[in-house]
Amino acid sequence: MRNYEALYIVAANLTDDQVSAIANRWKEVTEKLGGTVEEAGKWETRRLEFEIKGHRDGTYILMKFSGTPAIQHELKRQMMISDDILRLRIFLMEAV
Template identity: 30%
Template sequence: MPLYEHVFISRQDLSNTQAEGLVEHFSTVLSDNGGSVVESEYWGVKTMAYKINKNRKGHYAFLKTDAPAPAVQEMERLMRLHDDVMRVLTIRVDEHGESPSVQMQKRDERSERRERR
């Protein structure tokens, strides 16, 4: 089955448990349609570059999935209909990385950047 990565942003006025509950809800939607969630990460509340629906911040969540295309389409459809979800991004990838995403790595574990002058 194809591999996908999903990032979605939910409203800032949700609690952490409600935001993590959204991850569980969409994971069950995916598994009910024949897919599986390989890994999920809750990135927390982050400030956005611009306002979306009068919100300056949002709860970010990341899912790595292994699912057929119809299951992903159904999950995206339900995400777009859900009142608490503001944005959705889905990308098809060739393989999932073994390490945690860049958002979850500590700053000193990331690869070194060149120094600014």
């Protein structure tokens, strides 16, 4: 198993409950795929450098998880086609 960090942006006009629901949904998807989520939650809301899908502000959500490369690939595929997510990056964390 490898360690990953998924950092994704959702619209800033969502309520805290909606942001939590989105974070929990992706946590559940990761666990259904066989991954282990260590941490998931709202990071911060910021003004975006440029407009993304019609939004100038975004809320960042950080999810730390462990899984195989196949899990990471499938999670990324599903997140990329989701309407909730404006932008997504998944990072492979180096072992220290």
